[in-house]
Amino acid sequence: MTEPLQATQHEHASIGTYVRVAVILCIVTALEFTVIYIRRLTPILLPLLLVLSAGKFALVVMFYMHLRYDAKPLTFFFVSALLLASGIALALMTLTGDFLVFKR
Amino acid sequence: MATHEAALRTHDAAHARAAEGSGVLAWLTTVDHKRIGILYGSTAFAFLLIGGLEALLIRTQLLRPHMGVVSAQTYNALFTMHGTTMIFLAVMPLNAAFFNYIVPLMIGARDVAFPRLNALSYWIFLAGALFLNASFLVGTPPDAGWFGYANLTTRPFSPGPNVDFWLLSLQVLGASSVIAAVNFIVTILNMRAPGMTLMRMPLFVWMTLVTQFLIVLAFPSVTVGLIFLMFDRFLGTHFYDVAAGGDLHLWQHLFWIFGHPEVYILILPAFGIVSEVLPTFSRKPLFGAPVVIYSGVLIGFFGFGVWSHHMFAVGMGPVADAAFSIATMLIAVPTGVKIFNWLATMWGGRIRPTVAFHYAAGLVALFTIGGLSGVMHASPPVDLQQHDSYFVVAHMHYVLIGGSLIGIFAGLYYWWPKMTGRMLDERLGRLQFWLVVLGFNVAFFPQHFLGALGMPRRIYTYGVGSGWELWNLVSSVGAYVLGIGVLLFVLIAARSLRSGPRAPADPWDARTLEWRTSSPPPVHDFDAIPPVYGRDSFWREKYGDARGRKPAPRPETPDPHGIHLPSPSFWPVVIALGIGTAAVGALLHTALVVIGAGITVVGAFAFALQHHRDPAHVVQIGNLGVDHRKLAMWVFLGSECFFFGTLIATYIAYKGRSVVGPLPHEILNIPLTTLSTFDLLMSSLLMVLALAAVQRDDRAQSRLWLAGTALFGLIFLGFQAYEFTHFVHEGLTLQSNLFGSTFFVLTGFHGGHVTLGVLWLLALLVLDLRGRLAVSDSIKVEVAALYWHFVDIVWIVIFTLVYLLP
Numbered sequence: 004m005t006e007p008l009q010a011t012q013h014e015h016a017s018i019g020t021y022v023r024v025a026v027i028l029c030i031v032t033a034l035e036f037t038v039i040y041i042r043r044l045t046p047i048l049l050p051l052l053l054v055l056s057a058g059k060f061a062l063v064v065m066f067y068m069h070l071r072y073d074a075k076p077l078t079f080f081f082v083s084a085l086l087l088a089s090g091i092a093l094a095l096m097t098l099t100g101d102f103l104v105f106k107r
Numbered sequence: 108m109a110t111h112e113a114a115l116r117t118h119d120a121a122h123a124r125a126a127e128g129s130g131v132l133a134w135l136t137t138v139d140h141k142r143i144g145i146l147y148g149s150t151a152f153a154f155l156l157i158g159g160l161e162a163l164l165i166r167t168q169l170l171r172p173h174m175g176v177v178s179a180q181t182y183n184a185l186f187t188m189h190g191t192t193m194i195f196l197a198v199m200p201l202n203a204a205f206f207n208y209i210v211p212l213m214i215g216a217r218d219v220a221f222p223r224l225n226a227l228s229y230w231i232f233l234a235g236a237l238f239l240n241a242s243f244l245v246g247t248p249p250d251a252g253w254f255g256y257a258n259l260t261t262r263p264f265s266p267g268p269n270v271d272f273w274l275l276s277l278q279v280l281g282a283s284s285v286i287a288a289v290n291f292i293v294t295i296l297n298m299r300a301p302g303m304t305l306m307r308m309p310l311f312v313w314m315t316l317v318t319q320f321l322i323v324l325a326f327p328s329v330t331v332g333l334i335f336l337m338f339d340r341f342l343g344t345h346f347y348d349v350a351a352g353g354d355l356h357l358w359q360h361l362f363w364i365f366g367h368p369e370v371y372i373l374i375l376p377a378f379g380i381v382s383e384v385l386p387t388f389s390r391k392p393l394f395g396a397p398v399v400i401y402s403g404v405l406i407g408f409f410g411f412g413v414w415s416h417h418m419f420a421v422g423m424g425p426v427a428d429a430a431f432s433i434a435t436m437l438i439a440v441p442t443g444v445k446i447f448n449w450l451a452t453m454w455g456g457r458i459r460p461t462v463a464f465h466y467a468a469g470l471v472a473l474f475t476i477g478g479l480s481g482v483m484h485a486s487p488p489v490d491l492q493q494h495d496s497y498f499v500v501a502h503m504h505y506v507l508i509g510g511s512l513i514g515i516f517a518g519l520y521y522w523w524p525k526m527t528g529r530m531l532d533e534r535l536g537r538l539q540f541w542l543v544v545l546g547f548n549v550a551f552f553p554q555h556f557l558g559a560l561g562m563p564r565r566i567y568t569y570g571v572g573s574g575w576e577l578w579n580l581v582s583s584v585g586a587y588v589l590g591i592g593v594l595l596f597v598l599i600a601a602r603s604l605r606s607g608p609r610a611p612a613d614p615w616d617a618r619t620l621e622w623r624t625s626s627p628p629p630v631h632d633f634d635a636i637p638p639v640y641g642r643d644s645f646w647r648e649k650y651g652d653a654r655g656r657k658p659a660p661r662p663e664t665p666d667p668h669g670i671h672l673p674s675p676s677f678w679p680v681v682i683a684l685g686i687g688t689a690a691v692g693a694l695l696h697t698a699l700v701v702i703g704a705g706i707t708v709v710g711a712f713a714f715a716l717q718h719h720r721d722p723a724h725v726v727q728i729g730n731l732g733v734d735h736r737k738l739a740m741w742v743f744l745g746s747e748c749f750f751f752g753t754l755i756a757t758y759i760a761y762k763g764r765s766v767v768g769p770l771p772h773e774i775l776n777i778p779l780t781t782l783s784t785f786d787l788l789m790s791s792l793l794m795v796l797a798l799a800a801v802q803r804d805d806r807a808q809s810r811l812w813l814a815g816t817a818l819f820g821l822i823f824l825g826f827q828a829y830e831f832t833h834f835v836h837e838g839l840t841l842q843s844n845l846f847g848s849t850f851f852v853l854t855g856f857h858g859g860h861v862t863l864g865v866l867w868l869l870a871l872l873v874l875d876l877r878g879r880l881a882v883s884d885s886i887k888v889e890v891a892a893l894y895w896h897f898v899d900i901v902w903i904v905i906f907t908l909v910y911l912l913p
Contacts, residue, residue, distance in 0.1 A: 039911050069144045084748045
């Protein structure tokens with residue numbers, strides 16, 4: 004396995020991309036705000052909001068935090084920690100919350 | 108060999124750091140990983156003796172029925188302090204001593220990635236340790252058990268400052284551990300000598316790496332649990348208040364999400380030590396080394412999925428019990444693999460039975476006993492019988508003494524010559540080994556019987572005719588023998604330091620790079636970065652591969668920039684002093700908290716400026732092609748995922764459980780929060796624009812966007828201040844109900860992160876305005892930007908889960 008000793012320059016996004024991402028983030032936030040007032044969307048509100056939120060989260064991480072362009076190990080560290088933390092948080096909610104998945 | 112020019116530079120560097128001298132001030136300001144290792148080791152050994160003394164008092168009290176050596180109250184304090192001391196002040200920092208001293212040498216580095224942070228870790232550790240033990244001086248030592256179950260630890264049941272000492276010191280010690288862990292992850296991943304790929308790293312380095320990841324990811328959950336406890340005790344919140352809708356299981360989950368990985372944090376370094384000692388004294392490579400590495404990684408990973416086996420008795424239900432039971436049994440597989448690999452390493456080897464080898468082989472035997480009783484606890488029906496009995500005490504000590512401490516002694520006997528330049532007395536060492544091993548087994552094996560006979564843990568005395576008299580007597584006698592064995596090591600060590608034979612560079616004919624330099628190593632570790640020929644590089648260099656074929660000699664790598672060693676710093680001591688003052692203030696007066704926080708903040712700024720003026724390393728890009736600081740920030744953000752994940756999970760788990768209002772839907776102002784969300788999202792845009800401007804050396808733009816980002820951050824804080832004030836007027840406070848407690852703590856900690864980010868940005872802006880933020884400093888802006896964007900994505904999650912979801 005060869006590993007570089009010198010600095011690896013990673014291309015970052017252009018200013019135009021940063022601005023486009025900001026516009027998308029604003030639009031999605033406005034959407035989130037809007038959908039909670041639309042009664043017909045109530046049955047799918049939870050998954051809808053989670054998807055929109057996850058999309059915003061991913062955009063910031065990929066473009067503003069440059070994971071899309073940076074060294075792959077950084078993505079591995081962050082995504083692994085994020086998944087593990089999410090799994091444990093979900094288990095914690097399941098085991099202590101009112102919405103118990105498992106019968107005691 | 109190094110060139111003449113390089114040798115001269117070496118000489119200069121050595122002099123620069125040697126100028127630290129050997130006085131008290133030199134040790135207070137040292138940033139040398141070897142000295143910090145010695146500081147960790149000597150402090151931790153002192154606490155090992157203190158924790159041992161507490162254990163002997165416990166065993167004396169239990170020697171016979173109805174003993175009155177100590178009162179019941181004192182007994183509670185003794186077992187609480189014994190457990191806390193041994194885990195956090197003895198075994199963890201003894202392992203840290205080896206991480207500090209040995210890991211940089213093993214990977215062919217001159218120091219760790221962040222030498223000053225390394226010093227900071229030690230001084231914060233010392234502040235936490237002294238603060239915890241100061242509780243004895245004021246007569247209020249912690250007395251609620253080392254895992255401090257709520258609601259025993261809440262104010263109504265523990266009104267004195269005892270538990271405050273415990274929870275505050277654990278917070279301080281946790282900060283020390285996480286800082287050190289980030290440092291060692293970056294060091295190991297980014298500072299290996301050329302040619303040392305991950306799979307060529309020594310096993311001890313691998314186990315250190317896994318341990319550091321466990322620390323970084325496991326500590327946040329107990330930190331959050333302790334924050335809840337601190338808020339309950341000091342500010343009247345309701346996290347562990349059943350009457351207000353709180354759930355006591357929350358503490359148990361948060362503690363054991365940390366607590367079980369903590370077992371591997373304590374044991375994996377010992378596994379690493381054994382994996383170095385056995386091959387050296389068997390004169391064979393470690394059998395199936397890649398499998399041992401993968402097993403260690405698997406143990407670390409599975410370690411996060413088994414915490415609830417500590418809670419089978421609370422009644423989690425059959426599905427949860429079954430899931431955690433299976434996961435716990437699974438973890439025995441990689442552990443068993445390691446045991447068999449160690450046995451296969453010794454099999455057919457030309458064994459030299461040194462004391463270090465004795466201890467390493469002793470671990471294989473004794474840890475197996477502890478591991479087997481652990482598998483028994485994986486079965487919920489069996490666990491219910493053994494729960495809270497002396498059987499569990501026996502199991503735990505077979506793991507933590509039979510595993511961790513025996514492994515640490517193996518490491519002490521193995522690396523002592525390298526660390527001190529003196530040999531230990533092997534003859535007395537054998538006597539010491541047998542005293543420790545016999546004493547340990549006599550002390551703890553009978554406790555299996557006591558548990559089976561129904562003796563509960565933590566009782567301070569027992570009656571005549573209980574059937575426990577004989578085994579308690581035997582156990583106490585064993586504990587005294589164990590104590591004599593540990594004390595004998597102090598004598599052996601003192602004799603060695605005074606008049607022990609001089610140690611050569613490679614006294615054991617060993618296999619790894621630390622033995623390639625003198626004993627003790629020079630201040631700069633190596634005159635030139637050593638060549639790496641494969642796993643067990645030094646052995647291959649001396650004897651070749653399995654067929655005796657020696658590799659073609661490679662030149663050592665002289666540093667192109669000369670040898671640069673960072674200058675000493677007293678700021679780590681100042682910051683630790685500030686943290687310690689704040690902790691004392693929490694018990695005495697708010698003014699002291701403010702003073703302590705002020706000292707800490709000033710110290711942190713001065714610390715950062717010192718790094719800005721005098722970086723630790725000339726080249727900060729390492730093996731992964733990433734700057735040390737950037738890698739460190741990403742690792743820290745992984746830890747933050749756990750921190751905020753736990754806070755958010757608690758908010759959701761407690762949602763709808765408040766027994767009085769106001770409730771979220773009555774009070775949350777979604778339109779206003781949507782505006783503040785826009786504001787924070789736009790601050791992220793300004794932040795990337797600032798970074799781009801710094802990278803292209805556009806000073807006017809960089810100042811504009813840095814100031815803009817800080818301003819947007821301040822506006823967000825203004826929104827939050829308005830929201831909080833409005834809620835208080837509406838009757839929602841931290842104390843009003845469970846919703847108030849969880850909401851204010853979650854959003855408050857996020858606001859605290861934003862505040863820290865604003866301060867960081869303003870500091871960068873000041874540097875820029877003073878013309879001290881060049882293109883080459885853009886990494887500093889990038890690291891700050893990563894933190895800022897993380898704060899932004901945390902808010903994206905909070906906005907959805909707290910405000911928008913019905």
